[in-house]
Amino acid sequence: MDITDQLTRAAENGDAAAVASLLSAGAEVDARNSARRTALELAVSAGQAEIVRLLLAAGADPCRPAGDYEELTPLLLAAMLPHAEVVKALLAAGASLGAQGLVEYVPLAVAATSGKQGYPHIVVLFLEHGADINAVMRGRTALELAIGGGKVQMARWLLRRGAKPTEYALSLACHRARQSPEAAGRYAAVINALHAARLVE
Template sequence: MDIPDRLTRAAENGDAAAVARLLDAGAEADAPNSVRRTALDLAVNAGHVDVVRLLLAAGADPCRRTGEYRELTPMLQAAMRPDPEMIRVLLDAGASMDAQGPMEWVPLVVAATSGDRGHPQTVVLLLDRGADIDAVMKGRTALEYALTTGRTLMARWLLGRGAAPTEYALGLAHSRARQSPEDAKKYAPVLGALHARLSELDG
């Protein structure tokens, strides 16, 4: 097994000691393995923050394309996970919060719509670091995606943080609320929050 394969395997397994030894022995932090994955790619994907710190300190590029098909970035991978510390480490290393990857995905939107309810702690961190709460990804904001995917708690939280209560968002909430009695109950608090925000803006 050559050095890049050894490094990526250790990174994916979270073996920080082995990663440190390989880097000290001259392994290149961004060298791809035999299937074109890098150590940073696999460490972020597996959630090994300590390994990610080592790789970034050794010069790994926090903006390099990742994923099996080069469809992601470390930030997008981290935004899909519930641990905000990975996001913090990547931001400190210079990672972008703007649309990125070949699909132009926005980390804030990804964080708001990943998992069963989105990842609010990650969204908080991104907003505190200056992310645009109304950033658009493929024509929709995080609020609109949250409503589309049934993440009503996230939608209410985004509204509480100042997300724009767009007419499209209001239409989505009304449409989903009409689908069944259960949906009506689920979306009622969101509709109330939307109307409250619209009243605030009108006032």
């Protein structure tokens, strides 16, 4: 196993001592291993905040392409997961909040639509760092994407945080509510919240 593979394995496993030792021995912090992955992206995906901070301090690029096809970024990977300390480390290192990666995804929208009901604590971090709650990804806002993805709790949360109650969001919520009695019950609060938010615009 070469030094880069050793570094990426140690990073993914959260072995800070090994990571520090390998970097001191000359391992390149942003080098890709035999599977085309960097230590930073593996540490991010594994939720290893201490390792992420260590790699960033050693010069790892927080904006370097990541993913199977280098279509993502470390922050997009972090936005898909609930690890707040990893996100904080990347933001502190200057990771961009705008559309990024080959797929032009917006970190806030990714966090709002990941997991079972989105990750509001991650969205909060993005908002605190100046992210636009109404930023558009694939032609839709985070609110619209959350409604379309069935994440009704996140949709209501976004409305409380000031997301724009668009006509499309309302029409999408009504459409989803008509799909079944169970859906009607789930979407009723979202529809009411959308109506209320539109009244006070």
